[in-house]
Amino acid sequence: MVFLDGTVVNVALPTIGRDLGAGIDGLQWTISGYLLTLASLILLGGSLGDRFGRRRVFVIGVVWFATASLICGLAPNLPTLIGARVLQGVGGALLTPGSLAIIQATFVSEDRGKAIGAWSGLGGIATAIGPLLGGYLVQAVSWRLIFLINLPPAALVAWVALRHVPESRDPEASGEIDVPGALLAVVGLGGTTFALIEAPTEGFASPRILLATALGLVALVGFAIVEGRARQPMLPLSLFASRPFTGTNLVTFTVYGALGGMLFLLVLQLQQVVGYSPVQAGLTTLPITVLLLVMSPPAGQLAQRIGPRIPLTVGPLLAAAGMALMARIGRGSSYLVDVLPAVLVFGIGLGLTVAPLTATVMASVEERHAGVASAVNNAVARAASLVAVALLPVLAGLSGDAYLDPNVFTAGYRVGVLLAAGLAAAGGVIGWVTLRDPKVGRYSSG
Structure with missing residues (x-):
């Protein structure tokens, strides 16, 4: 549900914008409000699960997420929708880390690679199938259904977890909660995100933008200091003493940043410029879904056998090549000539990664x-x-109602998607430089 909701909204953005009267900054907030609390509090969610029980926190997160989804589906205006998306991210922060940690604690070491591969594949598929599902629901019924559809699976997941999933926790963890760290993370990411999204409208020299930037940066510095001194930090900085852990997270930042920015721009380009319907825009990403389904489990096993260096170098570079090909997509583009080759190359790269x-x-x-x-x-x-999502439109010169003008948006889209390609390529370089050990299994020793 969490991975799906990260992208299912993208294809509905033009319709939401027209229905609720949103500019491009409103569309950015519809995505970023969710990501803000998810990114800020997911660390706390992992710590809470380790200390108070992963299944317990997971189920609470599922119920919270479903409740926020209901509010999103009934939202009468844009501020209500954005506020509900913020709450939805809180639920996602509680349930996401617990799902993978439960797998890690439940499966024996020989089966973990396959299990994690399946988890990653399903998560990637949910991310990729989101635009397709969203497009169908928007075109056939209403954009509100992309949120309301979360309610039945949430009820099923909660029931299955309570009935069949064993409880697990970190026996050495205490009951202390890193509230200062969590608050600083929210303020830090929130302040910088507000500045990036609103600066094109208010001006980079606006007092509100300068204050938000300063507040965000100070909070992020404070977060690093607090986490380094806390007895029970939600982010133990000692984890980054592991070279593969640090390197892999750097690759994660570049690849997922490129993915998020590309999807935000691509669905708008396909609908506003190329003239695709929501369903057609969603169908465009279907090959990515198929490739992730087929490639993720064997890719996880391959990394266990030969180490992650080659997959995490080749994969991001192929994804970058696919994004670069997407820059050709514009008015009059052919699906078979311009769109499909780019999507296939990108999907293969993502499947390897x-x-x-x-x-x-x-x-x-x-x-x-x-x-x-x-x-x-x-x-x-x-x-x-x-x-x-906050930065690429700014760098590409997109603001206000730019997404409603095909010529203006196309120029910005091409700049943005090439920047995303460069970001993914940087991930491949980082993977080659930082991941030198031949076997994943050795990484536990640093």
Whole structure:
């Protein structure tokens, strides 16, 4: 549900914008409000699961997420929708790290690679299928259904978790909660995100923008200081002493930042410029879904056998090549000539990347830190998407109602998607430089 909701909204953005009277900054907030709390609090969610029980926190998160989805689906105006999306991110922060940590604690080591590969593949598929599902629901019924559809699976997931999932926790964790760290993370990411999204409208020299920037940066510095001194930090900085853990999270930041920024721009380009319907725009990403389904489990096993260096170098570089090809998409583009080749190359690259990325992060720490490690990696991925969705339109010169003018938006789209390609390529370089050990299994020793 969380991965799906990260992208299912994208294809509905033009319709939401018309229905609720939103400019491009309103569309950015519809995505970023969710990512803001998800990225800020997912670290806390991992810590809470390790200390108070992963299944318990997971179920609470599922119920919270479903309740916020209901509010989103009934939202009468844009501020209500954005506020509900913020609440939805809180639920996602509680349930996401617990899901992977439960797998890490439940499966024996020989089966973890396949299990994590399946988890990563399903998460990647949910991310990729989101535009397709969203397009169908928007065109056939209403954009509100993309939120309301979360309610039945949430009820099923909560029931299955309570009935069949064993409880697990970190036996060495205390009951203390890192409230200062959580607050500083929210203020830090919130302030910088507000500045990035609103600066094109208010002006970069606006007192509100300068205040938000300063507040955000000071909070982020304070977060690093607090986490370094806290007895029970939600982000143990000692984890970054592991070279593969640090390197893999850097790859995560670049790849998921590129993915988030690209999806935000692509669905707008396909609908507003190329003239696709919501369903057609969603169908465009279907090959990515198929490739992730087929490639993720074997890619996870491959990384266990030969190490993650090659997959996490080749995968991001192929994804970058696919994004660069997407820059050709414009008015009059042919699906078979201009769109499909780009999507296929990107999908192959993403399929090589997702499972090895997750498996390497989890193998680089002790099992008792599984919840926190999972949370860190998820926080990095969501923060990267948050920053990319806020920053790429600014760098591309897109603001206000630019998405309603095909010529203006196309020029900005091409700049933005090429910047995303460069970001993904940087991930491939980082993977080659930082991940030198031949086996994932050795990473637990640093």
